[in-house]
Amino acid sequence: MPSNKTDQKRKRSADNDRPSKKPALQTLPPLAASVVEDKSELAPVIANTPGLASSKNLTWNPYTKARANVSKSAASGRNAGIVSSEMLLQSSDHAKMDFVGREGTGDDNDSQVKHYVAVVDPERKTWKVVEVRRATLRGAVRTRKAEDEDSDEDMVRLNPQGTPLEQNANRQQTMRAQRTALTNTFGTKQSRKAVQSMAENAQLSNAPTGAVPQAGAALISSMPANTTSGRAKELAVQAEVQAAKPLPTPDLSASHPSDVYTIETLVPGSHTTLTQLNGVDEWKSQVEAGLGITTVSRYVSNRVGPVVHSDNTTHLQVLRFIQLLIEFGRCLKNGGKGGGPGSKRLPPREELRRILSNTTGSAKSEQSTDLLPESVIDAVRRRFAPTGGYVSKNDFTLLQTTICALSLHIPPQPAKDGGSSSLGGNAPNELATDPSDLRDDLRLDPTAITQFFRELGCRIDKPRETEFAKWNIKGGRAEANARRVARLRVPVEFPKVSRGGRK
Numbered sequence: 001m002p003s004n005k006t007d008q009k010r011k012r013s014a015d016n017d018r019p020s021k022k023p024a025l026q027t028l029p030p031l032a033a034s035v036v037e038d039k040s041e042l043a044p045v046i047a048n049t050p051g052l053a054s055s056k057n058l059t060w061n062p063y064t065k066a067r068a069n070v071s072k073s074a075a076s077g078r079n080a081g082i083v084s085s086e087m088l089l090q091s092s093d094h095a096k097m098d099f100v101g102r103e104g105t106g107d108d109n110d111s112q113v114k115h116y117v118a119v120v121d122p123e124r125k126t127w128k129v130v131e132v133r134r135a136t137l138r139g140a141v142r143t144r145k146a147e148d149e150d151s152d153e154d155m156v157r158l159n160p161q162g163t164p165l166e167q168n169a170n171r172q173q174t175m176r177a178q179r180t181a182l183t184n185t186f187g188t189k190q191s192r193k194a195v196q197s198m199a200e201n202a203q204l205s206n207a208p209t210g211a212v213p214q215a216g217a218a219l220i221s222s223m224p225a226n227t228t229s230g231r232a233k234e235l236a237v238q239a240e241v242q243a244a245k246p247l248p249t250p251d252l253s254a255s256h257p258s259d260v261y262t263i264e265t266l267v268p269g270s271h272t273t274l275t276q277l278n279g280v281d282e283w284k285s286q287v288e289a290g291l292g293i294t295t296v297s298r299y300v301s302n303r304v305g306p307v308v309h310s311d312n313t314t315h316l317q318v319l320r321f322i323q324l325l326i327e328f329g330r331c332l333k334n335g336g337k338g339g340g341p342g343s344k345r346l347p348p349r350e351e352l353r354r355i356l357s358n359t360t361g362s363a364k365s366e367q368s369t370d371l372l373p374e375s376v377i378d379a380v381r382r383r384f385a386p387t388g389g390y391v392s393k394n395d396f397t398l399l400q401t402t403i404c405a406l407s408l409h410i411p412p413q414p415a416k417d418g419g420s421s422s423l424g425g426n427a428p429n430e431l432a433t434d435p436s437d438l439r440d441d442l443r444l445d446p447t448a449i450t451q452f453f454r455e456l457g458c459r460i461d462k463p464r465e466t467e468f469a470k471w472n473i474k475g476g477r478a479e480a481n482a483r484r485v486a487r488l489r490v491p492v493e494f495p496k497v498s499r500g501g502r503k
Helices: 082-083 147-160 163-186 189-201 214-221 229-243 272-276 282-288 305-310 314-328 349-357 373-386 394-408 437-443 446-455 476-482
Strands: 030-034 045-048 061-066 085-091 095-101 115-121 127-139 431-433 459-461 485-488
Touching: 085 127, 163 189, 189 485, 272 314, 272 373, 282 305, 282 314, 305 314, 314 349, 314 373, 314 394, 349 373, 349 446, 373 394, 394 437, 394 446, 437 446, 446 459
Parallel strands: 030 127, 045 127
Antiparallel strands: 061 085, 085 095, 095 127, 115 127, 431 485, 459 485
16 A cells, blocks of 8 residues: 655744855955055064974074165065065974075065965954065974084094094095995986086095085185075085185185285295295305205296296295195105095104205205294194194195195296286286196196196196297297196186086
């Protein structure tokens, strides 16, 4: 029998109608809009945290710096404080992480958009708009590197023999060698090229990656403050790489090549050390008497006579100091295990003093009573053997590059005018030298001595036809093609940092 329940279904009363799922929006009365004219650089900040859950209890430290190249059109109608300054937020309140918030660098599209926040007051029926900053927050796990470095320094002070420093260096070298071996074995073609590029850039440096010696502070400080553009970033990387190499610190703001590597910076103790050098008056008297000068340095022996005739006492003192540094490098002995791999050992102090006091290289001169002052010996030791009785591989390279930089101050054929004559001296806009004699004195191959001068910012080319007399070239173009000249000009151009192969 069919059921009639369908006909008997109770109908829902109107009072029990189901409410609508869409809530009614609260309607606000008409508001009076206004823009807050705030010119302060401490404007509100909208923080974006992509992929990061930052705590709301963090305390942020704001830091501001002036923006560079602010156009007047960009500053019109905007908050002058936001346009003229850039803000950075930093917080270290978290137990394990450090947070940094930076504004847009100009590379992203959103950095070109103005950002505002609005404050609505329903009671007063007002709507106030104010321009704000926009920052992106990033977080990084805090490392213990700084604490480890402090503890390592304390250990070195307690142990003058340098055992902790040697252990740390060996550990770093071992880990770096393992990573390089893994990359060469299992890495992609691009990663292998990158490892090879890093090895080429570190040809003159044994410093760990990212380490910048204190002597390179002047080089990095000369870079522009605004490094947001691609060119500025490239220059900053170039400066850091250059500062990490064992080279004399150049003055990139110099207007003349002679001021790039000044004698005051190349000679420890400056002119005070030069005036205390022995043998200078002896060289003068021998040359004026028509006698030849014989030293252990081919470079010095070939230039003493012309420099004496030019009456330039400073150049003669520089030649004597170059000979002293060459003797210093030759008296070092291999097997300096206490100074790390590739280090050399210094002879005893009295023996070192007798060797450096020698001006001719003969055994009779070594017995001379005209010895160098202790202050000169100490100045050389502090510059090239700062760790004590050993010269590290890095410091030994600094010794060689310093000799190369000093040689640029000696003209090819010194003249009475101090060496700037176009007939034999340096050109008005360059310093030039022939590296062949130094190559023999430093016992280097042609590639190594050429690389040293390139790292100093010199250009290596053939002598010009108008310079054959200056460089004593008598075989014409055939001899000139086999000779090379190192030239230093401003602005100084250092070897470019290799960026590896493209994808």
